[in-house]
Amino acid sequence: MAPTVRESVREFCRAAGMTIVFGNPGSTEVRMFRDWPEDFRYVLGLQESTAVAMAAGHALGTGRAALVSLHSAVGVGHALGSVFNAFRDRVPLVLVAGQQSRSLLPTRPFLGADDPARFPEPYVKYTRQPERAADVPAAFAEAHRLAMAHPRGPVFLSVPEDDWDRPARPVAPRTVHSGHTADPEALAELARALDASARPALVVGPGVDDEGAYHEVAELAERTRAAVWISPLSGRSGFDERHPLFQGFLPPVPDRLSGTLAPYDLVLALGAPLFTYHLASGDPDAPPLPEGTALHHLDCDPAQAAWLPVGTSLVTTLRPAVRALNGQVRKADRAAPPPRPAPPAARAGDTASAELLLDLLRERLPDGAVLVEEAPSHREILHARLPLSGPGRFLTTGSGGLGWGLPLAIGRALAERDAPPGPEGAARVVCLLGDGSALYAVQALWTAVRHRAPVTFVLLDNGGYSAVRGLGARIGVPEVPGTAIGGIDFAALAASFGCPGRSVERAVELPGALDRALGLGPDEGPALLHVPVLADDTPPYGTGGE
Known part of the structure; x- marks a missing residue:
């Protein structure tokens, strides 16, 4: 018998190194999962945007495209914030969305996607719903090649759910050397x-x-x-x-x-x-x-x-x-520019400040550790107080969409754990989060626990969207509604997902708490350290010039 679309696509995925599927399953994807093979792994995200961000972290860690399964129109809609980030940050992802059966499409069925190929535009490099089931494997291979061609980025396929059981010839893997050199x-x-x-x-x-x-x-x-x-x-x-x-x-x-x-x-x-x-x-x-x-x-x-x-x-x-x-280029004999000055050491008060935490983190960050950041209120002082060295050691969103950092760190930690260990073993990923950012994707902690992702979350809680308040102050809007957050026990919230959590209220306790959270081994899974810090609504990027 001829192989099915499902069998041919899986064969291609093995050849391309995409045997981990990140997703959140729905009814239009069930046939894709029939006879699930033992050499494939499914990483469940409790919301599609977190699944995309985790896949992005894995792709950045491995250097290979990651595979994401999305649910029809609604799941694609949920995922688009992270797809936008992946596109701007040039992360290679193969996004496969379910679609209703072809026989039902003329009747606009329940969970069917109208014009699905246009839905994720313009934030994908390639988008298609193949005309025939037999065309799905070839479209899959084309999409993967485009995802990995520079500039890399996400690609999108919509596959009607009854296509997976239909016959389709396998697509032979081939190598495409992409790139170009200037004149x-x-x-x-x-x-x-x-x-x-x-x-x-x-x-x-x-x-x-x-x-x-x-x-x-x-x-x-x-x-x-x-x-x-x-x-x-x-x-x-x-x-x-x-x-x-x-x-x-x-x-x-x-x-x-x-x-x-x-x-x-x-x-x-x-x-x-x-x-x-x-x-x-x-x-x-x-x-x-x-x-x-x-x-x-x-x-x-x-x-x-x-x-x-x-x-x-x-x-x-x-x-x-x-x-x-x-x-x-000739080796220059011009004078080198003076080095940038170091900021003064932070003073320790009763309540921790972001400056103090970053100074302590600079002293304790393990060699080779990867830092993932999504703390917009503190980004400028992070760059001033926590200098990093080494390729691939710093990841954040280059496009500003919140909810990216927490699941991105999980996917990056899974890539670190699955990689061949170095001389000192797998490095632990450290994720620095703001309280507002964390709440966009906190359910991803559940996935981190289930897969024992080696990541330490350090959550700076300044009681709200301080970056927005600072921008308001910069342009003469001193009171911005909807920017206050409070009353959330992040340590208890993490524990409810199975992730060990601890809150540190006093600055004097912070060094020991950081030592314990950063000292966990690569097999000990995730942990979260919740640090209430002094609120600072200083306008970002300096003042003046408006």
Whole structure:
């Protein structure tokens, strides 16, 4: 007998390394799970957005596309916030949504999706509901190849539920070497511009970490003695933040970003959406960079190169391009920029502050640990007080959608646990959360417990959406409704899902509590440390210029 769609798709998934399925099952997916094979694992998320975020964490940890099963129209709708984050952060995901039986589609059936291929647009690279059941395996293979091609990202397939039992020939796996290298003469011209520059700066974006160009970029910085900044609101850290050339994170405010880059005559942005703004500020008609600052931009995404308002863009994958630059740029003898100053040590009061917690975490964060962050109120002081080094060690949302960090950390921890152990064993993932962020996806703790994910959650509770209150103060709205949260026992809430939780009310207890929470072994599963901190509604990104 000819194999079924289900059998042919599973055969392809084995070849592609996608034998873990993240999802939340519904009636239109049941036939997909018939005769569930022993070599496949299902990771249940209690809501579709958390399933997508966990899959994203796993994909970032393994470097392979992750497979997500979504339920028809409603499940896709629930998932779209995380799909948006995955698209902006270039995370390769294969999203497969159930659809009602083909014979019922003309009658607009219960749980049927109208025009399903358009539903997740524009935040997927590829979207399709195949015309015939026999076309499903080939569409699956095409979607996977596009998900993994640079710039990587999520892809979407809608599969009518009766397709899984119908015959379809298997699709032979094949290799597609994606990517492109900039024109050699264009790279040579850039090398000459770097040699001639008096005050160069590199802006490192998430593409450096995503494309594995961390070490090549470090060599380029040292050869040119350039000041190094990380792009505004980057979801990754692609440069050693303890390096003497590192200057900090660029502000996502037009006049402040322009002013920060004003001292440099040449700025080279690497895998960076340089002009990522969060707030309008200054003269809206002012140029994005000051006169006398030339911009060069390397990125694998032609769309990114197309919308930049100024500068010269080279569409290229980063690692071969930066390697070529390192072979052409002269070793500079210009003076290196002064290192950025360290903030003063936080003072310990009776109640813990975010500054104190981050100082303590800096002293205790294990070597090789991965830090996942979703604490918008504290992001600026985190970058100032907790410098990180090493590729792949920092993950956050580069697009601002809350509810991403907690499940992302779980998926990243599962990838860490499943990877071949290093000389010191699997590293524990540390997830730094705000109270508001945690409540978007707290049910993901259940999944962390069931799969014994090696992740420690450190939850900073400032009693509400302090980042929103700070933005209100910045633009003259001192009272923003709906920003107060209180009365939640996060330790008890974690325990109700089976995750050990502890609240630390006094600053003097914090060092010991952190030692215990961070000292758990990779086989001891998740833990949550709830730390009430002093509220701080200071406007973000500085003040002035409005």
